[in-house]
Amino acid sequence: MDPLVEKQEEMVQAAILYPLECYLFGEDPDVFLEKLQQSGTSQLCGKVFKGGETTYSCRDCAVDPTCVLCMDCFQNSIHKNHRYKMHSSTGGGFCDCGDTEAWKAGPLCTKHEPGASGSAKENSGCQLNEEIMEHSRRVFPSVIKYIVDMLVWEEEKELPPELVIREKVDSYYCVLFNDEHHSYDHVIYSLQRALGCELGEAQLHTTAIDKEGRRAVKAGHYASCQEVKEEIKRHSENVSQRPLHVEVLHADVMAHQKFALRLGSWLNKLMSYSSDFRQIFCQICLKEEAGSEKPCFISKLMLWDAKLHKGARKVLHELIFSSFFMEMEYKKLFAVEFVKYYKALQKEYISDDHDRVLSVTALSVQMFTVPTLARHLIEEQNVITTITETLLEVLPEYLDKNDKFNFQGYSQDKLNRVYAVIYDLRYVLVSKPTLWTDRLRARFLEGFVSFLRILTCMQGMEEIKRQIGQHIEVDPDWEAAIAIQMQLKNILLMFQEWCACDEELLLKAYSECHKAVIRCSTNGRSREKTVFHLCGHTLESRPYRVSADPVSIHLPLSRTLAGLHVRLSKTGTISRLHEFVSPEEFQVELLVEYPLRCLVLVAQVVAEMWRRNGLSLISQVFYYQDVKCREEMYDKDIIMLQIGASLMDPNQFLLLILQRYELAEAFKKLKPTKDQDLIKQYNVLIEEMLQILIYVVGERYVPGVSNVTKEDVIMREIIHLLCIEPMAHSAITKSLPENENYETGLENVIDKVATFKKPGVSGHGVYELKDECLKEFNMFFYHYTKTQHSKAEHTQKKRRKQENRDEALPPPPPPDFSPAFSNVVRILNCDVMMHILRTILQRAVELETHLWTEAMIQMVLHLLSLGLLEEKQQLQKSPEEEVTFDFYHKATRMGSSALNAVSVLTLLEKLKRVPQLEAQKDTVGWILQMFDTVKRLREKSSLTTVAATSGSEATKVDETQSTQDKEKAERKRKAEAARLHRQKIMAQMSALQRNFIETHKLLYENTLEAQGKEDAVMEEESISSAIDYSKIALGPKRGPSVAEKEVLTCILCQEEQEVKLESAAMVLSACVQKSTALTQNRSRILEHSGDTLDPLFMHPDLPCGTHTGSCGHVMHAACWQKYFEAMQLNFRQRLHVEQIFDLENGEYLCPLCKSLCNTVIPIVPLQPQKINSEDAEAVAQILSLARWLEIIIARISGYSVKNAKGEKQNLPAFTNKGIGNSALEFNSILSFGVQSSAKYSNSIKEMLILFATTIYRVGLKVAPNEADYRIPMMTWSTCAFTIQCIENLLETEGKPLFGSLQNRQHSGLKALVQFAAAQRTTSPQVLIQKHLIRLLGVLLPNFKVEDTPSLLEVDMFHILVGLVLSFPSLYWEDAVDLQPSSISSAYNHLYLFHLMTLAHITQIVVSSATESPTAQPYENSEEAHSAQAFCREVCQYTSGCFSQDIPGWLVWDCVKKGIMPYLRCAALFFHYMLGVSPPEDLLQVSEEGQFKALCSYLSLPTNLFLLFQEYRDTVNPLLQRWCADPMVLSCLKGKSIAVRYPRKRNSLIELPEDYSCLLNQASQFRCPRSSDDEQKHPVLCLFCGAMLCSQNTCCQELVNGEELGACTSHALQCGAGVCMFLKIRECKVVLIEGKTRGCLYPAPYLDEYGETDPGLKRGNPLHLCRERYRKLHLLWQQHCIIEEIARSQETNQIFFGFNWQLL
């Protein structure tokens, strides 16, 4: 904290607060408050949420979704095991734990339960004694009055006289206030200009302003402050719409205001201790001055809220939370005050310049959603009317001359503030009352009527007119109107639900709504009615054309009426409707008119008649039918048509439809026209109309329209969604409408209709429709979009085809209409309908191709099916003579007019033969069959009714039974036919095949034979080689290299080339990166730059290595160079394009797979070598280890002699012999066989240098330098490290050492090892020798080389690789370029390896063999004995520091386990270098077999200690020196710690199974650098588990002069620049590389539907998915993070804008 602020705080405490508390409590405040705390606290939790904090809600128990719990309460509540939701708070809400009205069950967590936390008291009630209460009553009023007086302040106001303590001095502040209009940069700019200050100071001010809400930016005399004020205003006005808010305040006033707020916080603290304090406080706040109209204290503050600065508002709101909202009684009184001033408050808010969370109006949700409180406010305060009137008062600025809304040119921000008021309506209505009083009914109805006034302003708003001729110039604003529709959707539904609670209310509401609709339906009344005739029916109506007259898509009144109508029908109250609306008043045609126009508009838009009206109309039509709006738009319009169809004469109804669709002419005798566009337009309109007719008759899944439940409705929606394709849970949820509780009802029914299929490691789980639900499929489901419709049709037809069934998709039998709607079906069999159907069929049959479409026919067939189904259902239910529905009769009768002389049935028969309708054949067949069924039902029932009425039921059942049987039989027959057909084809095919073999018999047999022979030869060969020497890699028994000639294809030019030493180079794309994947010690500080680093020795911690990976794609070096240069050129020309990769650093994307690469590996062919076993035997006789050592030492010292020109170097002889015959000994190394060095082509050499330089540059982070002495070291190092990484990966994946590598890994490793062997030839041999001598220094302590690390400070495998690769440099001669022969190499490798192994065993024993606590059975094996013997020696050489008491078997066990990774790495290394095939056992996973096979492959005895015995004389002196090293001794004495073997295998940190645990952790997280409570973004490093504070200036770090965010700077340390984080609050994984790159990746947490939840948007409980986490682990260990980032950046270009550096 600022020291000045700290001091002020101390002074306030000492001078004022402490004495005040002493007076209040009558004793030491600390003691008293401690006592009070002990005696228990409130049952309400009341924790106020900060932005970003996680809140929990329970879908099972919360009364509404605004009821939330804090993390603590949730974890201690029963809801933890319910269907909870978790979300990030936007700040400002509070925990509802303890509020019995908020929860249907479990309102209290265990912490807030009475009796919990050790307190026996039930209620926090009255522990305060009378004296303290008395004191409080005296102190609080003054404090509160002081706060109010100081905060409610206007610039000109004077301090009250009692506060003026001295002469008024001319000391003022210029105070700048925060707002939401001006950006940071605006404020900084204005300040810099106005104050003439530095950027830093301006930034400081701005940050403080944003945090506190205001800041004194200038102190001084009044005039100077005024001047600055004007300056700031002027400058800020220049850069934005309005000036900044600045005030000049007297210094004393500032001081008092500050103190007033401090007192506010003090009160806030007191409130938490006792209910008595709260009550006294509330009483005083609510007290009104007697006889005065002035508002009470709290209301004063509320009304002043919008004028307060941010900091003051926060204190004030917290005080309200901690006092009023913790006492139910006072919450109610507060709510009353709140509603009293509601209008004023909302208006203040609408013109306020702060976010809603900072407004007192945001408290409404806390009161309005409490059911009893809401009811009270409706009854007593008439809150619904208050809210709607507020809306009516703020909305008029949007009204046009007709008193309809028009939002053209609206301000989004302002309208958003209006939505807040609409939201309040939603809160008040969220819980339906169970008990209705007369008063409640009256008040609600009053509110409803008032609400209808708003709807009246919307009914018909934003009318549009079809644009003819020119396209409109500007697309009108449509978003605002649609947004209001969305906001209103659930409110409309809630009003309807409330109305439906009570019969009386429903009828009254209906009548009011009806009146309102009729009032709005006046336009066009002036026009004269016209008459329309068709089929002998006439319709009289006023002319209106959608295509020419204005039309609106907004009809909330009509739709509310439709909603109320179905509720009337559902409750049966409809029978009393005439009491409220007389039939004359009803005017059904008028009610239908507007919704019908709207549907016609949609049809005309589809027919492209409104093309010229632009995109805005398309968007409106989209939302009209979209799930977000359709319930209160499209769906209700369909219902309104159904109401019309049920109440109007069916023929008249259809005539009206025809007329409004402007199709009246189309069904009369057609005048031939050539206008193709017009014909097409007609056709689309006819299709659209038929579709609407199908919906009117067929769509009955609405409670009230038929007798279905809500569940049935949802089930049907889901079935139709899943008929398109299997879907994820979230996709289904998104396609279903949500109710006011954000529930779709999906979970209750999904398992009835679908089965869940789990996801794999990527993707998500999906639901598949159950087979038995397929029969519910209705191709013309009214919520299908056009694409969904055709997709679903396609899927279902395909499925039926696969099942060998016909392709007919008739409608499923719909549920019966409820009585109020039963008349709708009459439109199916009325004359006009028959005319329509007949006309269309006729046109198809007569092949007037341009006048009909297949879709049209499909719809006609669908309507026919509906008619027949209806008649069948009716016949099955009641006796034939009662069934008046005569569809069959009408359809089989001939038409009246000459044009339609044929019956529908006849036309249908003919339709079968229309070739264009082949696809509909099955449907036609199905319908004909239905005709038959209905006919027989008619006949049968007329027979049976004559016979016996009682038996009729049974016969009908029989009848249906028999039809069903018949259908079944038919299906069976077809299936059988299909089966036979298949069989026939199969038979034909196999016959063909036989014939082929017959004719080509000779050829066939020959090839078979040849193959067999070849196989046999191969086998023989491999057997013989296996017996001989094959699977040993080292020493005289070394097997032959299996090197096939390699012919590779360049991915760029597609040409093939054989890889040869002397040919032009081929290269493998590769990526070199630093890696900490194997580190044993993450706390080790990594060097940022390797300028001074000596990389020859790798520390056994493996802190940071250089990894080389490849995607395995091959190119010609020349082709690659061309490609790279072209890319460089390309990017230089387009400078503005941000690059995914860093060309400067040689980065590019693999041309084939787009992996990120930064270099290429030259492909050097393996040189096959074979050893003559006789020669080898001969050499074996002479070349013992001792002799071999002598020879190399002689060679080395010889070099030194030569190099130093006689000056004897300080190289003590290793053997006792001395360097007598030095000349001879110097050359004796050559006597065991040499050969000339390989000659590489220039192109290969060039690539060798290029790649080696890249490794050096990337691995050390230095500038490239081809001549640097460290280049060979880095080559060996990356070779060793990459092998170690691969070994590690194979082990953790549980795969065998050989044969299981991915192709890319295999070819990458092969190329890398061969490269590493060849690289030596491009460096000076003297340099290589120097490195070699330093490496040998570790093994042979006699070589006194400076800075040689001890045995415990090096990684042995790195040394082994270095030694083996550098060793040939000893064969270098001035004149000729020599290298060891195969036999020499075999021995060199063997001895080097054996020596390294001995050293490693010693290393393991010294560092890892300690007493193990688990007592294992004593094992008396040979190995144990040898181990024991070895230990004795070590003990002796370490002067007893090494304990001899460790049992031999334990030491053996340690060694065997510890050495395994080293042996595995060595096997990989020698295999890829020499090409000797490994033993079978290494191609499988087996613990014991593997060890033996490794020993045999590497020429080791399985009892490793035998090595010591074998080489005893030579090795003992070495062992002695190794053990005597001070470092080793210090470790043995426990003074220092060495790495233990086997080293631990790294894995990503353990994550909790339940995601809320992580959220919990994150909530405990405190930024290590700052103490403010601002929103933090905690992220978790998945490598090391560190929790960091990301995206925040507080934790940025300065690295090499650059500001880096916490993640980026952590990554440099933890992952050498590459790292993986989990953003906890967002549930996303972030991968980053370096300072500029990163990407998001789905977190490995899934909800129960197998889906991830980035951003916790859905909020379902999440659980760890192990497979996915493992995938992330592999991404890391395979070094594919960089690749993943590059790939993701390629596909998601959006992330370019993100500044990864500051993460």
Ligand SMILES: [Zn+2]
């Ligand atoms: Zn809580």
Ligand SMILES: [Zn+2]
């Ligand atoms: Zn609680």
Ligand SMILES: [Zn+2]
């Ligand atoms: Zn619950």
Ligand SMILES: [Zn+2]
């Ligand atoms: Zn090529």
Ligand SMILES: [Zn+2]
């Ligand atoms: Zn590639």
Ligand SMILES: [Zn+2]
């Ligand atoms: Zn880390």
Ligand SMILES: [Zn+2]
């Ligand atoms: Zn921080």
